[in-house]
Structure formats: C-alpha cells, structure tokens
Amino acid sequence: MVKRSLESLYELAKTVVLAGAIAIGIRTLAFEPFNIPSGSMIPTLLVGDYLFVSKYSYGYSRHSMPWSLPIIDGRVFADEPERGDVAVFKKPTDTSQDFIKRIVGMPGDTIQVKDGILHINGEPVERRRVEDYIATGPLGRTIKVSQYVETLPDGASYRILERQGDRGEFDNTGVFQVRPGHYFMMGDNRDNSVDSRSTSVGQVPFENFVGRAEIIFFSTDGTAAFHEIWKVPTATRFSRLFMGIE
Numbered sequence: 001m002v003k004r005s006l007e008s009l010y011e012l013a014k015t016v017v018l019a020g021a022i023a024i025g026i027r028t029l030a031f032e033p034f035n036i037p038s039g040s041m042i043p044t045l046l047v048g049d050y051l052f053v054s055k056y057s058y059g060y061s062r063h064s065m066p067w068s069l070p071i072i073d074g075r076v077f078a079d080e081p082e083r084g085d086v087a088v089f090k091k092p093t094d095t096s097q098d099f100i101k102r103i104v105g106m107p108g109d110t111i112q113v114k115d116g117i118l119h120i121n122g123e124p125v126e127r128r129r130v131e132d133y134i135a136t137g138p139l140g141r142t143i144k145v146s147q148y149v150e151t152l153p154d155g156a157s158y159r160i161l162e163r164q165g166d167r168g169e170f171d172n173t174g175v176f177q178v179r180p181g182h183y184f185m186m187g188d189n190r191d192n193s194v195d196s197r198s199t200s201v202g203q204v205p206f207e208n209f210v211g212r213a214e215i216i217f218f219s220t221d222g223t224a225a226f227h228e229i230w231k232v233p234t235a236t237r238f239s240r241l242f243m244g245i246e
Contacts, residue, residue, distance in 0.1 A: 040189050
C-alpha cells in the first residue's frame with residue numbers, strides 16, 4: 001500500500017515537472033502572454049488587453065529567457081524587426097521593466113518630431129485626420145481626442161492620438177540619429193507615452209527585444225475585480241477578442 005502511494009506520488013511529480021518544462025519551453029521559444037497596464041499605445045492597445053507576443057519573430061537573446069538569464073550572448077537566429085511592428089522590449093535604462101511600443105526608426109535613420117508630425121530621414125510621414133477618439137475621463141466625463149491615421153514609408157498604417165493638439169512635451173524634438181543595432185520606438189498615444197524621445201528610455205538595442213505583439217486573446221475594461229467572477233461577462237470587451245495587432 002505504501003509502495004503504491006509512493007509510486008503514485010512519483011508519477012504525479014513527473015507529470016508536474018514535465019508540464020512545467022513544456023510551459024516554460026513554449027513561453028521561452030514560441031509565445032509569451034503580456035497584459036497592457038498603461039495607455040501609451042491607445043488606440044491600438046487598451047489598458048486591460050491581454051496579448052500573445054511571438055518570441056521567435058526576432059530570434060532569441062538573453063531577454064527571451066526566464067528572468068533574462070545570461071545564457072545567450074547577443075542574438076541567435078536573428079531576424080530583423082520591421083518598421084511599424086509593435087514590439088515588447090526590455091527598457092534600456094532598466095531591463096527589469098517590459099515596455100511595448102511601435103518601431104518607427106531603423107538603424108541609420110534620422111528621426112525628428114516637428115509640430116506633432118513624425119519626420120524620418122528629413123521627410124514628413126503622412127498623417128491624415130480622422131474622426132475623434134472618444135475617451136472616458138474622470139467622473140465618467142466624455143472626452144474627444146484628436147485622432148490621425150499615420151502611414152510609414154514602408155506602408156505600415158495605424159491610428160495615433162494627439163491629446164494636446166501638437167503642443168505636447170515631445171511634439172517638437174531635436175534630430176535623433178539612430179545608432180547601428182538600435183531602434184527608435186514611439187507609442188501611438190503620442191502625448192502620453194514615455195518612449196525613445198525621452199532620455200529615460202532612449203534607443204533600444206536589438207538584444208533588448210523580447211518579441212512582436214501578435215494577437216489580443218482577452219480584454220477587460222477593469223470594472224470587475226479579481227474575485228467578482230459574476231461581473232466578468234459585462235467587463236469583457238468581446239469585440240477585441242482574438243484581434244490581430246497591426
């Protein structure tokens with residue numbers, strides 16, 4: 001009887017260890033889940049979105065590993081990011097933090113923002129005014145935010161917000177020269193994003209990339225607390241489920 005119990009415990013332990021190893025392998029080599037805690041990528045990504053990031057898109061570095069274990073030197077199976085990708089990366093000035101932004105500047109580019117308009121290599125990026133973005137402010141007040149469709153030279157097109165009418169802190173910058181092996185990242189919510197325009201982030205080394213954001217698998221508006229399971233259906237943004245990220 002005791003022997004049978006020990007054998008059962010051994011089999012259970014093997015199953016748990018194997019399941020854990022498979023989960024870690026998938027998380028390291030294939031897909032890792034992330035959630036969006038801030039509004040820097042609105043309207044593309046909302047607070048409360050949960051998404052999968054493909055780890056294989058750019059190859060693997062130490063930051064692909066759990067806890068950024070230093071078992072990879074540089075990057076292996078590297079595949080260059082593309083301009084317009086939405087990517088998760090380790091903040092260069094504090095690699096304990098994960099950031100998610102859009103790639104707008106490639107190695108060798110010059111980047112500047114003038115009167116809210118992004119300039120790449122001295123040329124203004126196309127920006128087309130569309131309908132206002134409707135946001136909810138304090139006390140449930142409705143706020144209208146200027147919204148544009150921005151189209152990069154490579155053809156990537158997406159929506160951005162300008163909350164301060166091209167008069168925000170980073171709506172006029174100096175010229176940034178993107179260093180070799182680095183990328184210039186910006187949030188789609190231009191006046192509410194700490195990104196490569198700020199010295200607190202700066203340009204992002206290729207090694208710091210974790211992966212490319214691919215799909216939203218769940219989204220909640222935050223009105224249901226963790227223990228309020230009965231509120232989950234009304235808090236879930238069903239229209240965003242399994243939405244691809246562009």
